[in-house]
Structure formats: C-alpha cells, structure tokens
Amino acid sequence: MDLVCVEPGPEFDERTAITPESIPTLAIESDAGPGTARYWKDVFDCHPDTAEQVVERAVDVGFFERERRNGRTYVRQATRYPDWFDTIVGIENKPDLGRPGDLETQLLTDVNLGMVDKAVLATESYVTGAHRNRIPPEVGIWRFDPETGDREVLREPEQLPTDRPGIEILDRSSTRTEIRVASADAIERARRRVAERAYGKGWRTYDLPGCTQIAPDDAGLPYCSWKAKTVRPATECGPDCAGYCSGEPPALDTDEIRAQRSPWEPDPPGRTRRQSGLDSFL
Numbered sequence: 001m002d003l004v005c006v007e008p009g010p011e012f013d014e015r016t017a018i019t020p021e022s023i024p025t026l027a028i029e030s031d032a033g034p035g036t037a038r039y040w041k042d043v044f045d046c047h048p049d050t051a052e053q054v055v056e057r058a059v060d061v062g063f064f065e066r067e068r069r070n071g072r073t074y075v076r077q078a079t080r081y082p083d084w085f086d087t088i089v090g091i092e093n094k095p096d097l098g099r100p101g102d103l104e105t106q107l108l109t110d111v112n113l114g115m116v117d118k119a120v121l122a123t124e125s126y127v128t129g130a131h132r133n134r135i136p137p138e139v140g141i142w143r144f145d146p147e148t149g150d151r152e153v154l155r156e157p158e159q160l161p162t163d164r165p166g167i168e169i170l171d172r173s174s175t176r177t178e179i180r181v182a183s184a185d186a187i188e189r190a191r192r193r194v195a196e197r198a199y200g201k202g203w204r205t206y207d208l209p210g211c212t213q214i215a216p217d218d219a220g221l222p223y224c225s226w227k228a229k230t231v232r233p234a235t236e237c238g239p240d241c242a243g244y245c246s247g248e249p250p251a252l253d254t255d256e257i258r259a260q261r262s263p264w265e266p267d268p269p270g271r272t273r274r275q276s277g278l279d280s281f282l
Contacts, residue, residue, distance in 0.1 A: 001110075006087075014084060018268060058075075107135060147229060211237055
C-alpha cells in the first residue's frame with residue numbers, strides 16, 4: 001500500500017498513553033501478560049537472540065517491565081494491549097492510469113486478501129469506463145488534483161471481510177494464477193502489524209529539499225514560493241529547476257504537526273510502574 005489510514009478504535013486513548021512509537025509485534029504476541037512476570041525465554045517462540053532484542057525494545061517503549069530474580073530476567077506487560085484501532089483504509093496511488101503496471105493484480109489482492117477494511121485507488125488521470133471495468137467493484141476511486149489539493153470521490157469503497165481466510169495472489173498471467181491462502185489469524189496479526197507500524201511511523205517522513213524557495217506549510221508539506229504551490233521534492237526540486245536556490249533544508253517538526261492534527265500523543269505518561277528502591281527507606 002502507498003498509504004494507510006488507521007481510524008481510532010474504542011480504546012485508542014489507552015494506546016496513546018503507552019508510547020508514541022510502535023510496539024514490537026513479537027512482544028504483543030508473546031505469552032508475557034500483565035500479571036505475574038515470567039522468565040523471558042519462556043514467553044517467546046523464536047530464536048533467543050531475536051527474543052532478547054524484542055525484550056529490549058519492548059522495555060524501551062514502556063510496553064514491558066523487566067525484573068531480575070536469582071540472576072534471571074523476568075518480564076511482563078506494563079499494561080494490557082488495547083483494542084485501539086478500527087477501520088484500516090488502504091490507498092493505492094497510481095497517478096497515471098495510462099501506465100498501470102500491475103495495478104489490476106494489486107487491487108485484486110487487496111480485495112481477496114481482506115487485510116484492509118476498505119481499498120481505494122487514487123489517481124490524477126481521467127477515469128474512463130474502460131478503467132472502471134478493470135478496477136474491482138469493491139475498490140473506491142478517488143481523483144486527486146495535486147495542483148489544487150481537490151479530491152473527487154468517483155466511487156465509495158465497499159467494506160471488505162477481514163475476519164475470515166483470505167487469498168493472496170502471488171503470480172498472475174493470462175493462463176494461470178498462483179495463490180496462497182492466509183488464515184483468519186494470520187490476517188488479524190498482519191492488520192495489527194500494519195496498524196502498529198503506521199502508529200509509530202506517523203506521516204511525511206521525507207526531508208524537505210535544500211532550497212531557499214521552500215518552506216513547510218501548516219501541514220508540513222513543501223511549499224515553493226517560486227512556483228507558488230506545494231511541490232513534490234522527488235520530481236520537482238533540484239538544480240534542474242529554474243527557480244532553484246541552494247540552501248539548508250528548512251526546519252520541520254513533524255511530531256508537533258502530527259500532535260496538533262491528530263489524537264496521537266507525543267509524550268504520554270506511560271504505563272510502566274515505578275518500583276521503590278532501597279533509597280526510599282533511607
């Protein structure tokens with residue numbers, strides 16, 4: 001997916017209170033619960049080196065608590081993993097439908113796998129009847145104008161089934177299609193991984209170009225004063241541009257922008273319990 005939109009679920013506030021970063025998938029799926037601490041090697045079904053890295057990361061982000069007993073490390077969850085996300089919308093960005101590539105296979109996979117609740121095709125192109133015939137009817141269609149930022153909804157996406165086994169298309173030709181069946185449990189785990197990755201990554205992680213004509217707008221997008229519009233740094237900026245003026249990239253605090261424009265919390269209180277030390281009794 002080019003873009004994933006994760007809508008908050010009933011316990012989103014609980015998720016924001018834990019950490020602003022992604023929680024390791026293996027920590028969430030481990031047998032370490034919020035109750036009695038367990039020996040760390042007993043709660044993972046993976047190589048000990050991998051498990052050790054997961055423990056370190058889970059402790060760092062405040063999802064695990066760690067304690068030592070008789071020279072052994074024990075872990076438990078600092079809090080129960082909440083039911084924090086609801087609808088996941090996957091957006092396939094294909095500006096030019098004249099060069100679709102494997103778009104039809106991508107969209108068929110999105111629909112048949114059912115890992116996202118809704119799938120959308122976003123394009124700049126004029127969408128003809130022939131285009132619509134090649135796009136699965138379950139997929140929504142958005143026409144987006146990057147010059148103005150206008151979005152026209154040509155077709156709303158349908159709700160896809162996400163609670164049953166799905167079909168992943170591995171290879172497709174005119175005479176043969178190779179597939180793999182994904183279990184409902186595998187899809188549920190994949191949805192959680194996608195949601196966690198999106199939560200930790202946030203948005204707009206690119207650097208602004210080193211040009212004095214560029215300044216971030218209120219949404220953190222690169223606005224070019226010479227072109228008088230928002231630009232795409234990868235294709236519109238650089239020495240080949242007639243208005244290019246080399247300089248330091250402008251400062252951009254994406255965390256601050258994200259905090260202002262979404263319910264994400266950049267500095268949560270955390271759920272790790274603070275244990276008393278011997279100095280408390282001195």
